[in-house]
Amino acid sequence: MTDFDPGRRRFLGNLGLAGLGALGAGSLLSACASSASGPAKSGGSGAVTIQSNLSSPQAKTAIEKLAENFNKLGKGTASVNTIASETFRTQLPTYLTSANPPDLYTWYAGSVANDYASKGLLLDVSDVWQGLGEYPQSLKTLSTDAAGKQVFVPMTNYWWGFFYRKSNFAKWGVQEPKTWADFLAVCETLKSKGIPPIGIGLGDTPWVASAWFDYLNIRINGAPFHRELLAGKQRFDDPKVKAVLTRWREVLPYFDPKGKAYPFQEATTALLAGKTGMFLIGTFFADAAPKDALGDLDFFRFPIIDPAVPVAEEAPTDGFFASAKSANPAGTKELLRYFASVEAQEEYVKSSSGIVLPVHPKAKAADSPLVSKGKAMLESAAELTQFFNRDSSDALQPTADTALTKFMDKPDQIDAILREWQASAEKVFKG
Amino acid sequence: MIRKLRTGTFHTGMILLSLLWLGPVIWVVVMSTRTFDDIAANGVGSLPHSFTLDTYRQAWVDGGELRALINSLLVTVPSVVLSLALAAVAAFALSRYRIPGRRTILLLMLAGNLLPPQILLIPVQKFSELTGLYDTLWALITVQVGFGLGFYTFVLHGFMRDLPGEIQEAATIDGAGPAQIFARVMLPLTRPALAALGALSFTWIFNDLLWAITVLRTDDRMPVTPALLALQGQFVSSWSVIAAGTVIAAVPTVAVFLRFQRHFIGGLAIGAVK
Numbered sequence: 001m002t003d004f005d006p007g008r009r010r011f012l013g014n015l016g017l018a019g020l021g022a023l024g025a026g027s028l029l030s031a032c033a034s035s036a037s038g039p040a041k042s043g044g045s046g047a048v049t050i051q052s053n054l055s056s057p058q059a060k061t062a063i064e065k066l067a068e069n070f071n072k073l074g075k076g077t078a079s080v081n082t083i084a085s086e087t088f089r090t091q092l093p094t095y096l097t098s099a100n101p102p103d104l105y106t107w108y109a110g111s112v113a114n115d116y117a118s119k120g121l122l123l124d125v126s127d128v129w130q131g132l133g134e135y136p137q138s139l140k141t142l143s144t145d146a147a148g149k150q151v152f153v154p155m156t157n158y159w160w161g162f163f164y165r166k167s168n169f170a171k172w173g174v175q176e177p178k179t180w181a182d183f184l185a186v187c188e189t190l191k192s193k194g195i196p197p198i199g200i201g202l203g204d205t206p207w208v209a210s211a212w213f214d215y216l217n218i219r220i221n222g223a224p225f226h227r228e229l230l231a232g233k234q235r236f237d238d239p240k241v242k243a244v245l246t247r248w249r250e251v252l253p254y255f256d257p258k259g260k261a262y263p264f265q266e267a268t269t270a271l272l273a274g275k276t277g278m279f280l281i282g283t284f285f286a287d288a289a290p291k292d293a294l295g296d297l298d299f300f301r302f303p304i305i306d307p308a309v310p311v312a313e314e315a316p317t318d319g320f321f322a323s324a325k326s327a328n329p330a331g332t333k334e335l336l337r338y339f340a341s342v343e344a345q346e347e348y349v350k351s352s353s354g355i356v357l358p359v360h361p362k363a364k365a366a367d368s369p370l371v372s373k374g375k376a377m378l379e380s381a382a383e384l385t386q387f388f389n390r391d392s393s394d395a396l397q398p399t400a401d402t403a404l405t406k407f408m409d410k411p412d413q414i415d416a417i418l419r420e421w422q423a424s425a426e427k428v429f430k431g
Numbered sequence: 432m433i434r435k436l437r438t439g440t441f442h443t444g445m446i447l448l449s450l451l452w453l454g455p456v457i458w459v460v461v462m463s464t465r466t467f468d469d470i471a472a473n474g475v476g477s478l479p480h481s482f483t484l485d486t487y488r489q490a491w492v493d494g495g496e497l498r499a500l501i502n503s504l505l506v507t508v509p510s511v512v513l514s515l516a517l518a519a520v521a522a523f524a525l526s527r528y529r530i531p532g533r534r535t536i537l538l539l540m541l542a543g544n545l546l547p548p549q550i551l552l553i554p555v556q557k558f559s560e561l562t563g564l565y566d567t568l569w570a571l572i573t574v575q576v577g578f579g580l581g582f583y584t585f586v587l588h589g590f591m592r593d594l595p596g597e598i599q600e601a602a603t604i605d606g607a608g609p610a611q612i613f614a615r616v617m618l619p620l621t622r623p624a625l626a627a628l629g630a631l632s633f634t635w636i637f638n639d640l641l642w643a644i645t646v647l648r649t650d651d652r653m654p655v656t657p658a659l660l661a662l663q664g665q666f667v668s669s670w671s672v673i674a675a676g677t678v679i680a681a682v683p684t685v686a687v688f689l690r691f692q693r694h695f696i697g698g699l700a701i702g703a704v705k
Binding site for chain 2: 055094266272282285
């Protein structure tokens with residue numbers, strides 16, 4: 001299956017080109033074909049290609065550094081192929097289904113990986129996991145597909161929270177809220193000082209609103225209900241979901257009215273300039289902050305609404321999966337073992353310079369108060385969720401974007417919006 | 432007096448209008464000289480608080496624009512030459528000889544251009560894999576030639592059809608065969624149209640993104656448009672580096688346009704008056 005038969009391929013090539021040749025260029029083009037049949041992958045021992053979407057300069061450097069270190073170990077060779085993340089997202093199915101796919105892919109854990117696994121596109125990496133005894137069970141479950149095989153190897157994760165500038169909170173005389181009532185009080189104080197309390201950036205990045213939905217849902221209804229809802233086992237027009245939006249409606253007046261117009265990167269600028277009070281966002285936003293502002297940043301966890309619900313946090317996990325058609329499964333697994341190791345993860349965290357946490361329990365995270373606080377928050381959580389699209393699918397995400405954007409515009413139409421959301425979600429689940 | 436006033440108003444109006452067109456370009460150029468921290472602190476729309484040319488170094492070296500520009504030219508130049516050569520031959524045959532079904536052939540070629548390229552993405556990707564060309568620059572050249580051919584033939588056909596038949600007859604009487612007529616009579620006469628189409632197709636192929644990301648998947652084979660996209664991070668983008676990369680990427684098309692400018696405008700006008 002993995003070995004190409006060059007004769008057949010050449011024959012098909014000429015056959016296909018004969019079609020184009022009807023346009024009058026047969027001889028010319030088949031001359032091209034024979035000289036450009038692409039790099040033939042030698043079965044078994046070739047370099048392992050990592051198709052990477054880590055296109056930001058720091059993350060790109062970090063993953064290239066890891067590949068370099070792996071090559072020095074003498075267990076095989078790896079080469080990194082960085083593709084613009086937006087291109088990567090749309091082309092990933094094409095890469096995986098092509099006849100001669102790259103071996104390893106950077107991607108997300110959770111249902112998005114399971115989707116590909118259920119189509120038989122992912123390599124079974126259960127034997128890599130046999131060596132990962134130190135990893136917590138929750139990560140193993142997260143990396144397991146519906147058939148019970150492990151298909152994913154995690155490397156890093158990060159957290160979401162309400163970020164703010166310490167100096168601004170001190171200036172406005174407010175403290176980190178712990179409960180929903182505290183939170184409303186902080187919003188009220190900031191509003192009375194003429195500062196839009198809650199920043200958001202939905203232009204071009206409407207998915208940022210899903211963080212609010214996720215958090216309210218896991219705070220009010222709990223993580224198990226949230227997962228079932230995103231898996232299509234519960235309904236969006238359920239009264240429990242209505243309770244989520246009703247709660248959200250209480251704070252809608254505190255949102256930055258400009259937030260619908262600009263993307264989250266500019267919302268970050270607004271937060272740093274003190275034009276908004278706080279911002280529910282993932283740690284990746286810090287890459288958009290000037291270096292001198294980083295020390296002034298702090299965050300608090302999404303306020304507790306119902307103390308009876310076990311505390312869950314969003315901790316999107318990033319890592320790798322491999323193609324089932326990889327020409328070099330042994331080398332690919334060797335590389336995955338390296339990525340799962342303490343050295344590799346510490347190296348990655350160090351060179352990527354972004355705020356990410358290594359998932360290996362023994363790997364040390366970056367040494368900063370912010371990172372320690374984030375790590376402690378995730379460790380104290382009873383349950384971890386990924387994010388809306390990662391817990392469901394990239395196909396369900398647009399339905400959330402539509403529904404939530406509409407809700408923020410017309411909060412009085414909750415019932416109609418939820419009915420529509422359920423209808424469009426059903427279409428997605430039916431496939 | 433009134434005349435002066437009219438010229439004055441005209442000039443003021445035109446200056447304002449051209450500023451409207453130049454505005455975004457100037458904005459991008461100014462943005463390309465700002466530092467990351469300046470943009471992060473003040474936003475993309477604010478006036479510059481900093482000046483640096485390091486963004487150009489970052490785009491050129493870290494962003495791999497040199498490699499990308501070479502790839503772009505490796506694709507664009509052969510595609511333009513090949514598609515114009517094929518289109519000229521086809522147009523010559525269709526316009527100067529009574530080939531049975533020539534109208535149908537021409538309409539068929541044009542009809543291909545009416546299909547939105549988006550619906551052909553998956554077939555083209557699968558086809559390029561079948562032919563073993565997937566992830567090579569040849570695949571991109573083939574696609575660009577294939578998709579450009581219909582339109583170029585149509586334009587050149589219209590142009591060649593209007594050339595006086597007497598020239599061809601005179602050449603035939605002098606003993607020239609079809610190949611000689613094409614090379615020595617038709618091609619020189621078609622030069623303005625070829626130059627205009629050449630500049631146009633250069634811009635189209637050079638600026639194409641869709642086909643490049645459909646048939647390529649290796650970063651060091653990507654032409655300049657996907658390379659620009661790769662300057663964007665997963666979540667956060669350094670807009671000043673992207674702006675610098677965009678300025679660099681615009682240079683070849685501007686150069687081609689300036690070089691062929693005269694033909695370009697001339698070529699457009701010729702078709703119109705006749």
